[in-house]
Amino acid sequence: MDQWKIGTKTLTWLDGGVTHMDGGAMFGVVPKPLWERKYPVNEKNQIELRTEPILVQGYEGKNILIESGIGFGKLTDKQKRNYGVTEESLIEKSLEKEGLTTADIDIILMTHMHFDHASGLTRWEDDQLVPVFENAVIYTSETEWNELKNPNVRSQNTYWKENWEPIQEQVKTFKEEVEVIKGIKMVHTGGHSDGHSLIEITIENDEKIYHIGDIMPTHAHHNPLWVLAYDDYPMTSIFQKQKWIKPDTWYFFYHDCIYRAVKWDKNGELLERVPRSPKM
Numbered sequence: 001m002d003q004w005k006i007g008t009k010t011l012t013w014l015d016g017g018v019t020h021m022d023g024g025a026m027f028g029v030v031p032k033p034l035w036e037r038k039y040p041v042n043e044k045n046q047i048e049l050r051t052e053p054i055l056v057q058g059y060e061g062k063n064i065l066i067e068s069g070i071g072f073g074k075l076t077d078k079q080k081r082n083y084g085v086t087e088e089s090l091i092e093k094s095l096e097k098e099g100l101t102t103a104d105i106d107i108i109l110m111t112h113m114h115f116d117h118a119s120g121l122t123r124w125e126d127d128q129l130v131p132v133f134e135n136a137v138i139y140t141s142e143t144e145w146n147e148l149k150n151p152n153v154r155s156q157n158t159y160w161k162e163n164w165e166p167i168q169e170q171v172k173t174f175k176e177e178v179e180v181i182k183g184i185k186m187v188h189t190g191g192h193s194d195g196h197s198l199i200e201i202t203i204e205n206d207e208k209i210y211h212i213g214d215i216m217p218t219h220a221h222h223n224p225l226w227v228l229a230y231d232d233y234p235m236t237s238i239f240q241k242q243k244w245i246k247p248d249t250w251y252f253f254y255h256d257c258i259y260r261a262v263k264w265d266k267n268g269e270l271l272e273r274v275p276r277s278p279k280m
Contacts, residue, residue: 001094002260002277004252007204009058011252013260013276014094016053016069019116020046020084025229026217038220040257046084048257049217050276051116053091055098056201059181062106065133066199066211067254069120074162089120091132105133109186110140111213112196113148117254118163129166139180141188142173144195154232155193189244191215191237192228198244209250209261215240217255219262219270247271 004011023045027035032045041047056064069089079085095101110117121138122129140148151159164171177187183202190196192214199211214230215237216222224241227234245251245264248271252261261274 001097002274004260004274006209006250007058007207009056009201009203011260012055012057012094012098013052014055014065014069015087015090016051016067016094016120017071017085017089018087018257019049019051019070020044020086021049023047027221028227028229028231028234030226035220035226039218044084049116049255050257051089051120052254053120054211054252054254055095055100056184059183062181063100063104064107064109064181064184065105065136066109067111067117067120068108068132070116071119071121071123071163073124074119074122083116091120102133103135105136107180108133108136108138109180109184109199110138110144111198111211111254112144112193113140113164114158114193114214115160115163116158117214119160121163122166129162131167131170133170136170137172138167138170139172139174139178139186141186141195141197142175143188143190144193144197145171145173147193147195189213189215189236189240191233191240192231194232198240209252210244211252211254212240212244213254216245216251216253218253219251219256219259219273222264222268 002013023041051070054066072088123132148159179185185200186197188197201209224238227237231237247266250263259273263272265271
């Protein structure tokens with residue numbers, strides 16, 4: 001597992017699984033000769049997208065999780081094939097290495113509730129789906145939660161009741177923004193989904209680092225115009241990228257298979273980076 005210490009805070013990436021999604025869909029209208037220079041692609045035109053939750057520690061003694069992974073034993077063989085899932089979540093083993101269990105997670109921050117972010121929230125116990133993190137308060141935006149429960153013809157393919165029904169008593173929603181704990185804020189952005197949110201974390205001396213979810217799922221999506229075909233509101237994604245992507249600022253990722261975190265200069269060139277360790 002990769003661990004990034006920044007000031008007195010620690011971010012640890014847990015083993016949450018991996019998908020391989022169509023590169024064309026992940027880069028929308030951007031021609032392949034352009035995006036394949038930025039991010040590796042396989043012979044099936046798929047790009048590797050990790051689904052690795054980030055454990056945040058250093059805030060009032062709380063164990064805070066960002067996203068939840070792809071889950072374990074939740075997907076059919078057809079779904080695994082369609083979504084290129086070659087590894088499922090091993091969250092319990094990852095937490096064990098940190099001296100923790102799933103019961104020790106206090107807060108979970110969900111940028112949105114698409115299946116590749118939310119499937120790790122529940123698990124099968126005998127013939128019943130139960131919460132994985134039974135003691136956690138789970139935050140997502142009110143807009144996201146409402147659409148999740150009443151998906152439209154497009155979103156019903158990614159909002160699955162298996163991922164929300166067992167945890168609904170644990171969920172706490174917000175409208176535009178919420179300070180979950182002193183130093184950690186969620187802000188509703190829309191774009192990728194109508195209820196999508198970003199996470200702003202304050203480190204020492206008011207330095208802020210950001211996880212802006214699937215508005216910028218990898219470092220290769222830095223260009224504001226490089227938005228996903230999966231985005232429900234692409235123009236909103238572009239606006240939010242213009243608003244939130246700033247020079248000399250750290251951004252960290254859930255999906256990126258190359259970097260855990262990066263910082264760009266004012267010209268859009270990589271200034272600093274935290275690489276992802278190759279999986280042994």
